Every structure is written in structure tokens, then in C-alpha cells.
Amino acid sequence: MTPVRVGVFGLLGSGNLGNDGSLEAVLGYLRARHPEAAVDALCGGPETVTARFGIPATRLHWYRGEYRTASRAGAIAGKGLGKLVDVFRTASWVRRHDVVIVPGMGVLEATLPLRPWGFPYSLLLLCASGRLLRTRVALVGVGAAPIGNRPTRALVRWSARLATYRSYRDTQSRDAMREMGVDTARDEVHPDLAFALPTPPVNGPDKLSVPPGHVCVGVMAFHGGDDDRARAEEIHRRYLDGTTRFVRALVADGRRVRLLTGDRCDAPVVAAILDAVDSPLVTAAEVASLADLMTEMAAADSVVATRYHNLICALKVGTPTLALSYAAKSDALMDRMGLATYCHPAREVDADRLLDQFRALEKHSAELRQTLAERNVTAARHLEHHFTALTTALFPTADHAHTSRKAP
Template structure:
């Protein structure tokens, strides 16, 4: 049995790499004799961290940087042709290829069609050509506005052998774009399969998750203004926390977020504020377990917080954060990152602290249900794997 794993993995996104960790742990436990190989963006990191064979997804190494010179444009264009054959050659060797979680069918952050959407479409297309089962496992999706991205992502979804989603809004979005989702199950995020660390909270410490936010895929013209506004408002909130006697630990969800954390620390200029450096979702969970309450922006920061049973306010950039918070029974503690109101955030945080014991009890009950749902998802995955041998 040969099992492939496919995605934007090993590039510093803690949520994506956490999904990979969860699926790898399951495959090694339930299918110990299978050969596993990862086709991804950061193969060196994946090999070093997980001890598994890994191959670079794109022939052109600067695929996800802007091509400003003619030579770069030519190499990037040539890479698209070469990537078709590289992907086809890799896919034909696998019995099943799994895309483990991630928001692979959404454009809530800036995304060019010839980048990830093209790669995912090649995967599903070559899977059909070589009778390799492509599994989109507990993925996130959203309604895609621009035609090029929508065509590629919808095409990839339709050609896949199996699709499941991490929430109802993802399945609804694919249905709205014309995909037949009548047989597609909804489970939950794969991160719920990861073990929780022993909670050792430091009293009076607040975690604040920040991100390098520049708007959505349709906000490119206003990206810098959106970014400045977000950083300014989060800085105001962190300043309020420090001035009111809280110790603040800043969390990131991707390596690109670290510059934002550094800017906030410099602006607040308080010994009460520091940044926590983590490189895996497991490390993030361990560090978040040490705080009393959390305010976070990135989806997997929010997910890690509620998974740990921490009173949480989500300053979300997409509907997926609101959906997760509602599903966990704490939907009132949300607001949009685009319209971030610092005064309202202070009020939400204050109420959240006052109701801390009640919210922890709610989150504990919901986490039991989430664990059951992710176990069901992984059981379905094993059934597909066992039925995929050639």
C-alpha cells in the first residue's frame, strides 16, 4: 500500500502542519505497513520533523513569490508545464492521496489561481487519469468570487474520490458553487485528534494571537491600509491589557506573523508583553495551556484555544471562525477582523473573564463531542485506505 499526503505543508503554517501531524499519527497506528510519501511545499522541514519521505510540490522554487523580472515570469510559466508531469508521475505511484484538512477550497486570504488552486486541480485530475483515489479530508471551503480560482477549486473538488468538511459552512459553500455535496459528510477539524497537554495556567496571563492580515483575495488594492488598521487596533487592545495589570503573551500561527508581534511589542513598550515562538501546533497547544484566556485572529489559534477549554474571543477574518465558536457554544464572543472595534473587544473580554467558569464547562462538554467526530472521520479514512490497494 502506497499512501501520499499532499498540501502546503512544512512552510511554517501551524494549522496546516498540525493537520499533517494528526493524519500521520493515525496512519502509522492503523496502517503501519503502508509506504507514506508527502508531496508538499516544504519537503526539508517535513522530512526533518516527521521522518517521512517528502518531495517538493513545485519545480520552480520561488513559486509563491511575485515574479517581477522576465526571467522569473518565464521560469514560473515553464514550471506550470513541468508541474503537470511531476504531479502525474507522483500520483500514479500512489494507491490513495490524502489532502489533510486545511482551508484548501477557500480564498479568504490572497490567492492566485496559478498557485495552490492549479496544484490542487492537477492532483485531482491526475488522480482520475491514473485511478488513484484523491481524498479531501475534513477540508475548509468558502464561496469563491473570482472565476479563475472558482473554476480550478470546484474542478478539483468534483474530480476527487472523497470529500469531507470541517464545518457546515464549507459544505454549503461548495454546494452553492455547483458541487453535488449530498453524499459529503461534515465532521470537524483534524486538530481535534491531537492530544491536549496538561493544563498549567499562569494566573493573570492573557494570550493574544496576531496575524499578518492584509485582507481577502479581493482586497489587494487596499491591503496596506487594512494591515495598518488591524495592527493599530490590536496594539491598542494589548496596551489596555498591559495598563490593567495583565501579563500578555503574543502568539502567531505562521512565521510571517512574527513581524506583526514584534511591531506590537515595540509600540506598547512594556515588560508585561512578550512573544511566544512556536514552530508546531503541538508547541502552540503547550504554550497556550499556560494562559488564563485568549484573544486570537488566526483560525487555528482560535481552534487551539477552544480545544484547550480556554475562554476565548475570536477576532476572525472568515466565517469559519464564527462557525467554530458557535459550534463550541461560545458564538457571542466573536467579531470581524475587518471591523475590529477595540471598545467592544474590551467589553467582550471583560464579560468573558467574569463568566470564565461557565465558559470552561461549556467548552469541556463540546470538546468531548469534537473528539468523537474526529474519531469517526479517521475511521472513514481507514476504510478508504483499506479499499484502495491495487
């Protein structure tokens, strides 16, 4: 039999650990349930994806400067030509596959700055090509949110409508797509795909360069959402100042602080905090995957974090966590894991109030660890159901063969 040809699509290998973690979870599912599948990627960082995950990968955009600001005539012309070339490149790639999976990620939201002719346009090309060429396109465990920008909203809405299969990482995402005019009657909600990743052992072989009993603080190059462009620098300054004051207060209490990131663009925030606090009690971790983040967070007493997948890593290893929430998805995640009380707005970081919430978090550490252990068991069970549903929807022949093998 010819192996089923599966493509994975997205801003993968581009420096965002959460995106790559979602890919890792989907590849784990494919290798466990569909080991015969031939898998390759159309993605933002093909060299990284091939080196790390061992699958062939093609660059998402023909024009290499797609995500750089175009100010000169040559760059503007290159971007314009690239949009046209990508129509044919995307269709040609989709045509070579039986199934294309978009693994997790917030591909149907604009909670961070987003241009309509960037990734939303690429996603529409993918879903339209799938419909025209009869290739099944699945948006698996994706995030969605209300979108104010009309062109972006239209591109996202049509992408979702043209997809063969959709599932979401929280109820708010499904509700947002319904409000945008997408029929979500058959769409399911499951925990984020990253909850399917293996949890590193608490006392694993890797030795951290910080003693136990520290606090992990996950930071982010946060400038607000797509609708906050006019206030982006003000929002970032307020976030950085509040977070720095909080770290300084922890150090004044004699606490060791470990700074973590989730994307390569977060490095300047780490550097700014290290420079402002200037204490040997504050160190920065070098992380290259969600597994690295989980290893760091499992060794901590508690975690305060901003990025969505930083939160997931902390919750998954059962460490009491306080969210610097920048979008409804963070609030929904914390509520689902039983920590709804421990959210603080990233746009208005009040170091004094944050410190009070942090102390309350640590006071209830033992019971929160028990709650997280129970919620993680539930999340794992739901994801098993999710992957079974995905096989039924995308691999009907394989699902039938699997059922037949199990029959007496």
C-alpha cells in the first residue's frame, strides 16, 4: 500500500517554542497511531524543523523577507510578487498530500500584532487549495479570538470555513468562530496539544544551574494585541516596569529568580530585567523547547508567566502558577486547570498587587499541586479522545483497519 502523505503547516521552526511544541505533539500522535505516514512540512523555519524533528520541510514563503518591514521599492515589489508566487507554491505542495494538519497555535486569532497579508493570507491559500484539490485540511486544537480588523477577520473566517476539520483548545475559541459566522456544530474542544507531550522527570539527569526553591518568571516581548498598535510602546513599557519591580521585590525577600522565555524575540526583555535588578539571585535560563521549560519549572517552587505555552508547561508539571494574562485564552486555561483566582492583567502590571497574589499562591501551594495533578489526568484523557476523533475524520481507512484488527 502507498503510505498516506501527511503535511504539517504553520509558523514552525521560527523561534516560538509553543508552536514547535504543538508540532511535536502532532508528530508524536502520527508516529504512534499512523507510523506508516510519510510526513513533511511547509513552514517558517524549514532548516530548524528538519534538524529537530527529522522530517523534510519547505519554506512557507517564496519571498525570504516576508516578515521584515518593506520600505524600499524593491522590497515592496518582492513582497507583492511573493504573494502571487505563493498561490502556486502552496497549491503545488497541498496537491502532493492526502492530509494537511495545522497543529495547534493561535492561527485564528489576533491577540498579538498581525497583518492580514501575512499568515492569515497564507492560511487562506492552504485551506482554499485543500478544498479545490480535495486534500483534507485539519485545523487541530487551534486558538481563536474575536478580530477587529476587517480584512484579517474575513481571511480567518474563510480559512475556517474551507477547512475539512476543526477543533479548538478552549470554548472561547469555538465561540469566537461561531460569532464570526462559522458553523461550529461539529467542532470539538479539547485541551491544548502541548498537554500530550511527555512530562520530564522532576529529578531527571539534567542538572539546573540554580538551587531548588527558586521562582520561575516567564517574560514576553509584550506590546499588546493587534488593536493596540497605537499604544504598543506604552503597553510594553508598563509591562516591563511592573515585571521588573516584581522581580526586584522577590530579590528583596531573598528569593532566587529564574527568568524564562518562549520565543527568541523575548531576549531583550530578559536583558533589560537583568540589567535593572543586577543581583546574583536573578539568572536566565537558555531554553530550546517546551521540554526545557518544563524541566526548569518542575524544579521551581512556583511560576509567574506571561506566554500561553509557558503557562501550559508550568501547569503540566504541577507547579503552582500565576498568569500575567494578556488574552482570554490565558484566563480560560487557568480556569480549566483550577487556578482562575491567580490571574493578573499583563497590560496593567501592578507589582504590589501581583506580589500579594503571589504570596497567596504560595500559601496554598500544597492544595494547588493536588488540583493540578487531578486536572492533568483529565486533560490527558480528553486528548486521547481528541486523537481518536482525528483519526476517524482524517484517516478513515486506517481507522477501519485498526478496528478490524481489534475485532475477535
